[in-house]
Amino acid sequence: MSDGFGGELAQVGGTLVTMARAARESMRQASAALLSSDHALAQQxxxxxxxxxxxxxVLEDRVYELVARQPDGRNVTKLMTAIRVAAHLERMGDLAVHVARAALRRHPGPAVVPELAELFSAMSAVADDLAGKIVSALTDHDAVLAAQLDADDDVMDELHRRLFGVMLSQEWxxxxxxxxxGALLGRFYERYADQAVNVGRHVASLVTDPA
Amino acid sequence: MSDGFGGELAQVGGTLVTMARAARESMRQASAALLSSDHALAQQxxxxxxxxxxxxxVLEDRVYELVARQPDGRNVTKLMTAIRVAAHLERMGDLAVHVARAALRRHPGPAVVPELAELFSAMSAVADDLAGKIVSALTDHDAVLAAQLDADDDVMDELHRRLFGVMLSQEWxxxxxxxxxGALLGRFYERYADQAVNVGRHVASLVTDPA
Structure with missing residues (x-):
């Protein structure tokens, strides 16, 4: 592998980091907009x-071009993985938009009823934590950090279960x-976490893969 | 491009057709299980x-191998597209499982209340129609058929809107x-249709792409 190609691989990695930061910021703002009924922020x-x-x-185009130019078993796998990571990050951005749209739909009222505010605050904190770990794992090629995401996802699943418990209780x-x-928003956060876990798995395999 | 490579590309296409058939059959059975509270079928x-x-x-491994062996701008794009199509088909299968699980969760009661049975019957018919068109488009490399999927998806979106109208009416x-x-099942069918539309777009671009 030439240095030039290594540089281009690093550039692809840099784009993934930028995307991961944006996907994190989007959900962070969407959560804030949701919990404070902030119309302008949701719009943003x-x-x-x-x-x-x-x-x-842009990343896809660059990867296709690199693959066509530089056939090499190892790099092909890495470049394919970059495309899959980008697809998961794009989906995380979409899910943040779904949360923001839920906030817009009920504005000026709240999309999260008071009974659920604490749970969604906790879910948004877990989502932000997962996204932050993805940014770090992609930045530092940190397989250990990437492997921790599964445990965070378990916390999200537990919050998701509690959400349904509250909504289906007699006192609702x-x-x-x-x-x-509540059901749809819960699903958006749960899916966001799933996508983050997928990104973590890809990063872990990229870093630990001996090929 | 050697004939041998063309044959391998066709094999990848054949795997996509098999996956599309399975994704269609899964949602067809999940819908039947949902509407008739059939536990065994949902389990299946x-x-x-x-x-x-x-x-x-299997498809991913084969594609990685082909890309590494046969560098060629045109085929790389096609092979990448095959991976994306496979990811959408896999997701369609997952969504069918979500529908089946909803049926299992309420068994022996119905997961679809009588007020919504007709709407979900219509949504499942649209889903099956979309999946059938994907199978045909992938089998016959039919860009015209693939381009029709958008219109079918509009029908699904309209049904989805009506679903929320019914659930939010005073008479619910x-x-x-x-x-x-109802809200979660509606989302599963809507997402299934979205994934089908994505497959259609990829097929259309594969067939019409001059590169």
């Missing part, structure tokens, strides 16, 4: 999403609309 | 999912649990 998240999508297309006073919003 | 869907996942891994008698099930 939906507008930024196009940037993540463009980055993903918020009616159908609040429950539908 | 969850078990078959592993087959789709294995096919996806089924309480929170029925609404949560």
């Amino acid at each position: 998240v939906t507008e930024r999403d196009a940037e993540i999508d463009v980055l993903s297309r 006073p918020m009616g159908v609309e609040g429950a539908i919003d | 869907v969850t078990e078959r999912d592993a087959e789709i996942d294995v096919l996806s891994r 008698p089924m309480g929170v649990e029925g609404a949560i099930d």
Whole structure:
């Protein structure tokens, strides 16, 4: 592998880091918009999403070009993995947009009923933690950090279960609309965490793969 | 491009057709299980999912190997696209499993309350139609058919909107649990259709791409 090619691989990695930061920031802002009914902030998240999508297309084009130019078993696997990571990060951005849109739909009212605010605050903290670890793992090629994501995801799954427990309890006073919003928002956070775990697995395999 | 390589490309295409058939059959059975509370059928869907996942891994391995062996701008793009199509088909299989699990969760009761049965029957028909068109488009490399998927997806989106209209109407008698099930199931069908549209776009670009 020439130094030039190594430099181009590093550039692809740099784009992934930028995408991961954007996917984290989007969900962070979407969560803040959701929990404080902040219309402008939610709007901002939906507008930024196009940037993540463009980055993903740029990365794909660059990878296709590199693969066509530099046939090498090892690099092909790495470059394919970069495309898969980009697809997961793009999806994380989409899920942040779904959260932001839920906030916009109920504005000026809250999309999260008071009974669920604490749970969604906890879910958004776990989501931010997962996304932060992805940024670090991609930046530092840190397989150990990447491997920790599974445990964080277990916390998210537990919060998700508690959410349904609250909504299905006899004491649930918020009616159908609040429950539908809660169910869908819960799913967005759970999927965001799943995508983050997928990114972590790819990073772990990239770093530890001897090939 | 040697004939041998063309044959290997065709083999990759054949695996995609097999996956598409399985993703269609899974959702067809999941829908039947959902609408008739058929426990055994729902169970079958969850078990078959592993087959789709294995096919996806087999396809990926073969593509990596082909890319590494046969550097060629045109084929690289095609092979990358095959991986993306496989990822969408795998996701369609996952969504069928989600529908089947919803049926299992409420068994022996129905996961779809009577008020929503007709809507979900319509959504499952659209899903099956979309999946059938994907199978045909992949089999016949039919870009025209692939391009029709967008219109079918509009029908699904309209059904999805009606679903929320029914659940949020004043007359909704089924309480929170029925609404949560309805909201999540609605999302599974909507996402299944989205994934099908993505497959259609990839097929259309493969067939019409001059490169």
